[in-house]
Amino acid sequence: EAGVAQSPRYKIIEKRQSVAFWCNPISGHATLYWYQQILGQGPKLLIQFQNNGVVDDSQLPKDRFSAERLKGVDSTLKIQPAKLEDSAVYLCASRAGVQETQYFGPGTRLLVL
């Protein structure tokens, strides 16, 4: 079974620029998550989708971050404009159903200069 795919794996941008990350979850997984992991910290949930609807985006900085999951499959996370403190690894995870395990992708490492 193929895992969660993410791209790009690395991205370096300057502050105030825009950036987008892409995630392809495991086939058939209805729930998709985006996490932010700052160096030395655990992952922090940014947004949770159930199919193509948002379940929880309470920790998403909506003034600069946006996410969508069209057709309930792939998802993109965008930052516009980026700040220095956005430097982190952005992890995507998916889950088949309630009480099922989350499967994480390898993450996109973002450096904002």
Next chain:
Amino acid sequence: SQKIEQNSEALNIQEGKTATLTCNYTNYSPAYLQWYRQDPGRGPVFLLLIRENEKEKRKERLKVTFDTTLKQSLFHITASQPADSATYLCALDPRGGYNKLIFGAGTRLAVHP
């Protein structure tokens, strides 16, 4: 305030010994607690889940305990091997199965030959 605490210092042990990692939490009443392994440059990988009404769970060389009175979980790796070297994250699931996970910062384990 709500907190999840894991040993911030790395744990160094000799091959063959038992590694014990601690996860303490305050102001949460988690229904589930999960442990993940994270290798450098990779996303977390699920290891074990324990429910609030379970005292102990085992899987091969892994054992997790959950004490809701002490608000603590212990994660043990017996007969440790250098390949067990990684960062181990604990994650709380307050709603039990709905999988809004709240992660600790993780403890880095180094197993020396």
